[in-house]
Amino acid sequence: AIAFSALLALSLTPALCATLLKPVEKGHGHARKGVFGWFNRVLDTSRAGYTRTVQGSLKRTGRLMAIYLVLFAAVAYGFVRLPGGFLPVDDQGFITTDVQTPSESSYARTEGAVEQVEKYLKNRAGIENVTFLTGFSFLGQGMNTAQAFITLKDWSERGPKESAAAIVADINRDLSSVRDAKISALQPPPIDNLGNSSGFSxxxxxxxxxxxxxxxxxxxxxxxxxxxxxxxxxxxxxxxPPAPQVNLMIDREKAGAFGLTFEDINNTISTNLGSNYVNDFPNRG
Structure with missing residues (x-):
């Protein structure tokens, strides 16, 4: 294909150009009427204006270099000062806090750490409401986990020291001294459904x-x-973190002899050790 294209470019194209393209007298394009004549006149005028602009710029190189340096400094300042991420982290009016005790901790130990965190949050300015879920967090589920959903006051009632970022920083700093738990306060992501917190992974x-x-x-x-x-x-x-686990080996033959299926056993164990959702029921058929 390349060789065939080169052959046409060297043989047929010059012959067609010599046949179709004819010399045009000077000024003939301007004298032509209609759209083509107007286009030629506008093109020549634009070309002449561009030529004059370039010639004038070459006589004022010092001034142009000064303007260029000012623009370069403005771009550099914007590059340093403006956020460089996809979307900057914004104050959305709520934050989350993860509470995690050692892997073998009991529910009572986790609840004790939650009480310390809850006491601190209720006395922190800028916070309106705190809701804790013990046994659940964005990192996993277990007796050693808890998650706090913190609603902040309206933006008009909070100052710079009560922004979401400032409150998160204070929580992480002040509660780092809690010995029984690891506390991590995080801001939500800029866009919903893009993770559970800001930052990257x-x-x-x-x-x-x-x-x-x-x-x-x-x-x-x-x-x-x-x-x-x-x-x-x-x-x-x-x-x-790793934690001790119980490995259950179910004898399917014995279970079948008692008329039990593997699904029945699994649901029963899940309900006793965890939970089961039974809040919805058909009302009146």
């Missing part, structure tokens, strides 16, 4: 097949170094 992979223990050790070291730096804050691992 990445994955740590065990490509060398070192094992689970080595992966956890590398994760702890990475988090410690990231939090110690001046750029990042509140770096954490999504999910709950």
């Amino acid at each position: 990445f994955r740590l992979q065990d490509r060398g097949q070192k094992g689970y223990a080595a992966l956890i050790a590398a994760s702890d070291r990475l988090i410690a170094e990231a939090n110690a730096g001046p750029v990042l804050q509140k770096v954490y691992v999504e999910g709950l």
